[in-house]
Amino acid sequence: MTDRIVGLFLLAISIWYGVTAGDYEASFGDPLGPAAFPVMLSVPAAILSLVMIIRPDEEPAWVTGKPLLLQVAAVSLLLAYAGFLEVLGFPLATFIAVALFGRILRSSWPKSIASAAIMSAFLFLTFDKLLGLPLPLLPEFVS
Amino acid sequence: MDMLSALAQGFAVAITPTNLALALFGCFAGTLIGALPGLGPVNGVAILIPLAFSLGLEPTSALIMLSCIYYGCMYGGRISSIMLNIPGDEPAIMTTLDGYPMARAGKASEALAISAVASFIGATFATIGLTLFAPLLAKAAIYFGPADYFALYVMAFATIGGITSVNPFKTLLAAFIGLMIATVGLDPATGTARYTAGSFHLYDGFDPIVAIVGLFAISEVLVYLERVHQGETKMVPLGRALPRFKDMMSGGWANLRGSVIGFVCGILPGAGASLGAFMSYIAEQRWSAKDGKFGQGDPRGIAAPEAGNNAASGGALIPMLTLGVPGSGTTAVMLALLISLNIQPGPLLFDRQPELVWGLIAALYLANVALLIMNIPMIGLFTRMLSMPQWVLMPFVVMVSFLGVYSISHSTFDLFVMVGFGVIGYILRMLGISLVPVILGLLLGADMENNLRRALSISNGDFQILVSSPIALTLYAITATMLGLAFLLAFRARRRNRAAAG
Numbered sequence: 001m002t003d004r005i006v007g008l009f010l011l012a013i014s015i016w017y018g019v020t021a022g023d024y025e026a027s028f029g030d031p032l033g034p035a036a037f038p039v040m041l042s043v044p045a046a047i048l049s050l051v052m053i054i055r056p057d058e059e060p061a062w063v064t065g066k067p068l069l070l071q072v073a074a075v076s077l078l079l080a081y082a083g084f085l086e087v088l089g090f091p092l093a094t095f096i097a098v099a100l101f102g103r104i105l106r107s108s109w110p111k112s113i114a115s116a117a118i119m120s121a122f123l124f125l126t127f128d129k130l131l132g133l134p135l136p137l138l139p140e141f142v143s
Numbered sequence: 144m145d146m147l148s149a150l151a152q153g154f155a156v157a158i159t160p161t162n163l164a165l166a167l168f169g170c171f172a173g174t175l176i177g178a179l180p181g182l183g184p185v186n187g188v189a190i191l192i193p194l195a196f197s198l199g200l201e202p203t204s205a206l207i208m209l210s211c212i213y214y215g216c217m218y219g220g221r222i223s224s225i226m227l228n229i230p231g232d233e234p235a236i237m238t239t240l241d242g243y244p245m246a247r248a249g250k251a252s253e254a255l256a257i258s259a260v261a262s263f264i265g266a267t268f269a270t271i272g273l274t275l276f277a278p279l280l281a282k283a284a285i286y287f288g289p290a291d292y293f294a295l296y297v298m299a300f301a302t303i304g305g306i307t308s309v310n311p312f313k314t315l316l317a318a319f320i321g322l323m324i325a326t327v328g329l330d331p332a333t334g335t336a337r338y339t340a341g342s343f344h345l346y347d348g349f350d351p352i353v354a355i356v357g358l359f360a361i362s363e364v365l366v367y368l369e370r371v372h373q374g375e376t377k378m379v380p381l382g383r384a385l386p387r388f389k390d391m392m393s394g395g396w397a398n399l400r401g402s403v404i405g406f407v408c409g410i411l412p413g414a415g416a417s418l419g420a421f422m423s424y425i426a427e428q429r430w431s432a433k434d435g436k437f438g439q440g441d442p443r444g445i446a447a448p449e450a451g452n453n454a455a456s457g458g459a460l461i462p463m464l465t466l467g468v469p470g471s472g473t474t475a476v477m478l479a480l481l482i483s484l485n486i487q488p489g490p491l492l493f494d495r496q497p498e499l500v501w502g503l504i505a506a507l508y509l510a511n512v513a514l515l516i517m518n519i520p521m522i523g524l525f526t527r528m529l530s531m532p533q534w535v536l537m538p539f540v541v542m543v544s545f546l547g548v549y550s551i552s553h554s555t556f557d558l559f560v561m562v563g564f565g566v567i568g569y570i571l572r573m574l575g576i577s578l579v580p581v582i583l584g585l586l587l588g589a590d591m592e593n594n595l596r597r598a599l600s601i602s603n604g605d606f607q608i609l610v611s612s613p614i615a616l617t618l619y620a621i622t623a624t625m626l627g628l629a630f631l632l633a634f635r636a637r638r639r640n641r642a643a644a645g
Contacts, residue, residue: 006574013323037595048312062573063369067368071365075365078562079562083555111534119539
């Protein structure tokens, strides 16, 4: 069933991809233009998506329950980290992210906080000072 | 003689303090990453690519470091296979078959030593092969025109994952997904913005390195979370600190047989190390398993696949360097690095930048020796790493990935893209869609389109030019044969599964 849904989705993408490509106008002097290659890709991609719909594989073993929750939590955490990295500054954002990540990976609070403190300091010093890659140090509202 | 003097120059490049230090660091870091359960060479190289940028390395030095990481990962992959029965990646699966039983029988250190020797023989064999064959192939490749390159790319996509993949339709679809992603951004020839949805962030397209780190490293974290509740796996005790020399060599001729088979598999574009390890093990089983000890800790069952996968990973460097078409997932990742450093691999690389090619080859010889030393007397150090708790390891991998991507562009947009690719990568993995063709499509898409356009400008838009040269025709013939074989095998496996099920 998953194969069919994903196949349908990819089929829709391929068709949209091919149709959109038609709008890109061919320019002067280039026999092929920007549209031809995408159109050439969209046709086989659509056919292969159809195959996926018609002949699906066995249902993959999707996780349910707690592991799924952990995955959702991890992805949300990563997105939040990406969003807050420049706002909070690297050391603070990393500290919070690693501590929470440790909790997601079933470690205790003290251990997670200890590893978060060490890791954020270590990474900041290594990358910012040693490798010369400038990282935001302080939160935006402080500096 | 030509080759020897070139190699001597290569050693002069490789032996400079910076390059030597980077090579040793690469070997060490590679073995470490390879040894950690669940992290294979693709992940290892992908995570550390950004490091090469932030260190501001010369292209030669960066390539030396990453190739040594690559070789190191292939060595290290066997450690978690043998000690924990958890292969770090696909090629290491075959090593668990005899390695883990042998370790359980109290001979873990012997198993590790046999596989280290096998890795050394396989990798050295492949490096010698690289020295001999790569220049030849590069000379032949000079005659390739745009239409021939287009045919070569078609072949690479059609055969990658090829024979080993479960569902060839999905593998092909994966390549098309990659190619479609590659067309996002400004069209290089006309400057038309394609599929950018009006966002300036996408005008440069998706950076392959950001996509790779997301697809492999971030999706790995999600895969790990599936089994986080199952608890830690128990490690086998190491046994004697230093195995006897006789025990180390008990792989015997299996080492060489595995190397030859693995090397041939490695050269084929798209086949790579998994096939090398698999074929070596099967062949060795046919050749010497008369007493039926295979699967119960036969030393030859460890030596053959280890020699095979290491020889294959060395062999995979040949098409990557000479044609610009990678033979495995990891070499695809290394190609991403070369492209980002503005180096176009291919036949001209050998003429224009001999110091890069030969420096790399020389560094690989040195790396092999260093790895053998690291992997026999110092093995205890690496096995201790296996007991590192995951709640330290996983966040560390994630943070290094974030830092690496952030260091390339200093944009949080790329971080979101990376996480997005991570989720997509996880879903594709669950569906049994291989990620390597996606990467390959993303990497080679622009080049494929350029060659197609160049060919058609030569012929004034006549599509016949694509099939008019003998080289292109030969490549299409090979493609058709390989595809046919892949589909045949897949159908047979499917029928067998059905027969077994009902």
